[in-house]
Amino acid sequence: MRVRTTDHVEGEVSREMSWEPTNVERDRLEKLARLTELGIEAYPPRVERTHTAAQAIAAFEAVEDDPEAAESIEVTVCGRVRRINIKGKVAFWHIEDGSGRVQLMIRLDNVGEATYALVQDKLIELDDFVQARGVMMRTRSGEVSVQVYELRLLAKAVSPLPVIKEKVEEDGTISRFGEFSDKETRYRQRYADLAVNPDVREVFRKRARMISALRRFLDDEGFLEVETPILQPIYGGAAARPFITHHNQLDQDLYLRISFELYLKRLLVGMYDAVYEIGRDFRNEGVSFKHNPEFTQIEFYKAYIDYHGVMDLTERLLAFVVQQVTGDTVITYQGHRIDFRPPWKRLTLHEAILATTGIDYKQHPDAASLRAAMRQRGYQARDDATWGKLVDSLLGEVEPTLIQPTFILDYPRDISPFAKMLPGDPTHVERFEFFIGGMEMGNAFTELNDPQDQEARFLEMGRLYAEDQDEATPLDEDYLRAMRYGMPPCGGWGMGVDRLAMLLTDQRSIRDVLLFPHMRDEEA
RNA sequence: GGCCCCGUAGCUCAAUUGGCAGAGCAGUUGACUCUUAAUCAAUUGGUUGGAGGUUCGAGUCCUCCCGGGGUCACCA
Numbered sequence: 001m002r003v004r005t006t007d008h009v010e011g012e013v014s015r016e017m018s019w020e021p022t023n024v025e026r027d028r029l030e031k032l033a034r035l036t037e038l039g040i041e042a043y044p045p046r047v048e049r050t051h052t053a054a055q056a057i058a059a060f061e062a063v064e065d066d067p068e069a070a071e072s073i074e075v076t077v078c079g080r081v082r083r084i085n086i087k088g089k090v091a092f093w094h095i096e097d098g099s100g101r102v103q104l105m106i107r108l109d110n111v112g113e114a115t116y117a118l119v120q121d122k123l124i125e126l127d128d129f130v131q132a133r134g135v136m137m138r139t140r141s142g143e144v145s146v147q148v149y150e151l152r153l154l155a156k157a158v159s160p161l162p163v164i165k166e167k168v169e170e171d172g173t174i175s176r177f178g179e180f181s182d183k184e185t186r187y188r189q190r191y192a193d194l195a196v197n198p199d200v201r202e203v204f205r206k207r208a209r210m211i212s213a214l215r216r217f218l219d220d221e222g223f224l225e226v227e228t229p230i231l232q233p234i235y236g237g238a239a240a241r242p243f244i245t246h247h248n249q250l251d252q253d254l255y256l257r258i259s260f261e262l263y264l265k266r267l268l269v270g271m272y273d274a275v276y277e278i279g280r281d282f283r284n285e286g287v288s289f290k291h292n293p294e295f296t297q298i299e300f301y302k303a304y305i306d307y308h309g310v311m312d313l314t315e316r317l318l319a320f321v322v323q324q325v326t327g328d329t330v331i332t333y334q335g336h337r338i339d340f341r342p343p344w345k346r347l348t349l350h351e352a353i354l355a356t357t358g359i360d361y362k363q364h365p366d367a368a369s370l371r372a373a374m375r376q377r378g379y380q381a382r383d384d385a386t387w388g389k390l391v392d393s394l395l396g397e398v399e400p401t402l403i404q405p406t407f408i409l410d411y412p413r414d415i416s417p418f419a420k421m422l423p424g425d426p427t428h429v430e431r432f433e434f435f436i437g438g439m440e441m442g443n444a445f446t447e448l449n450d451p452q453d454q455e456a457r458f459l460e461m462g463r464l465y466a467e468d469q470d471e472a473t474p475l476d477e478d479y480l481r482a483m484r485y486g487m488p489p490c491g492g493w494g495m496g497v498d499r500l501a502m503l504l505t506d507q508r509s510i511r512d513v514l515l516f517p518h519m520r521d522e523e524a
Numbered sequence: 525g526g527c528c529c530c531g532u533a534g535c536u537c538a539a540u541u542g543g544c545a546g547a548g549c550a551g552u553u554g555a556c557u558c559u560u561a562a563u564c565a566a567u568u569g570g571u572u573g574g575a576g577g578u579u580c581g582a583g584u585c586c587u588c589c590c591g592g593g594g595u596c597a598c599c600a
Contacts, residue, residue, distance in 0.1 A: 088556035165561040415600040
């Protein structure tokens with residue numbers, strides 16, 4: 001009994017649609033109509049499953065030496081059809097679920113003519129989801145398979161996934177024939193990317209393990225995980241342009257947060273000794289291989305430690321996370337062997353810049369002098385940059401050279417409005433950034449807890465950035481009010497979670513560790 | 525935002541100095557009851573990202589636009 005194309009399906013296909021199907025999609029829609037005509041539900045609500053693909057294979061292999069026991073392993077498996085080989089009156093399929101793949105051997109004699117017609121005529125085809133009941137067996141050529149007695153369609157795929165064929169080599173490695181590599185389509189249709197590229201799925205599993213390990217470490221260290229507002233009446237804690245939004249009913253402009261800093265420190269006033277938050281920050285700036293408009297940040301604040309204590313925590317935290325995710329404290333990133341074992345290299349910003357650029361910025365204590373020195377050595381220096389900004393741009397020359405985990409410490413005061421002054425040096429503060437793989441990973445300081453000094457810094461920043469209103473650091477009066485109640489001495493720390501994910505998964509672009517990276521509108 | 529590169533079938537890619545838009549995979553039809561990148565035979569499929577221009581003739585050259593990648597600027 002064969003199911004053949006009939007005329008009446010035309011009406012089904014030509015009904016009003018919001019999209020333009022390709023020829024292959026038209027073909028699949030016709031098959032969908034024919035299934036409906038046969039009384040077969042293409043999207044049934046109920047499913048049965050006794051084994052994952054991996055469990056079915058394991059259950060068989062465990063008892064394979066005993067023929068009677070092996071024949072009695074009955075399973076119902078579900079998954080997406082990934083390979084079809086119809087060989088006359090027997091068909092071999094591979095179906096895939098979250099655990100992996102298992103082969104189905106579907107024989108006309110075992111499933112009956114009606115079901116086999118669906119297989120032979122490919123009314124059920126590549127990329128559809130199916131449920132199969134049968135007994136486990138090993139084929140003559142050696143593959144553990146399900147000898148199928150019942151086959152059901154679970155979900156019809158109207159659009160075909162990109163075609164990638166796989167071959168398992170003798171040594172167990174997998175060769176792929178065909179690929180889905182167009183970056184734009186992969187990012188825009190991440191679901192298709194994940195469906196056909198298992199290594200992409202693995203990247204995001206690693207990312208999840210990484211975030212889980214970050215939490216575990218901080219929880220075990222006695223930190224309290226908290227959540228603070230994303231919609232904020234005043235943004236702050238970093239120098240970045242914010243996204244602005246509006247609450248209609250309250251008629252109130254709000255900003256999407258650019259950091260968690262100021263809210264987390266309020267909590268230390270409230271007598272939590274140690275808090276952290278993992279969440280999304282939003283910065284209205286350019287996108288690049290290491291910048292996305294929204295990105296995941298982790299920050300912690302701990303009372304009764306200074307930035308030396310924070311460096312110690314950083315080394316232990318990162319070594320732990322890398323160990324948890326990869327099983328080792330050494331990773332390979334873009335061909336570089338990177339070792340996270342403490343202690344990491346520590347050098348002052350002044351030393352680092354002097355060593356890389358030959359510029360001793362302490363010999364140039366004002367913007368004009370430093371700018372001249374930079375230009376003399378061939379570095380760009382903007383006319384409108386402050387002295388602190390110029391120093392920071394020199395750090396940009398150092399950054400790519402910092403492959404091994406490195407702390408760079410003691411930053412200019414005027415680009416660090418929330419850090420405590422370095423004793424004996426009013427021009428510098430107790431702040432460090434740490435770098436790995438040539439990227440800035442995070443930022444930390446001995447937190448400023450003197451409300452009058454903090455107020456002065458806010459006012460100073462307002463003056464320094466007056467010309468660039470976009471980046472002005474607004475004065476947060478409520479934050480100052482909190483600080484006036486008394487804030488314990490504390491160390492604070494923040495890290496770009498996406499960038500750590502890049503390191504641990506050896507990805508060169510932040511877009512490859514974001515499931516749905518930001519893209520422009522698809523159509524004008 | 526500046527500069528450079530790219531955009532051809534569902535996917536991956538060809539197309540000579542500007543000269544008939546092609547291949548593999550998938551799809552369709554047929555053969556095959558232990559295959560596995562199955563194989564064999566036949567076959568469908570295109571507004572070459574979009575709009576203009578040059579030319580007898582444009583995938584190819586020019587201009588603009590859209591999208592992507594890279595890089596610089598920006599990003600405490």
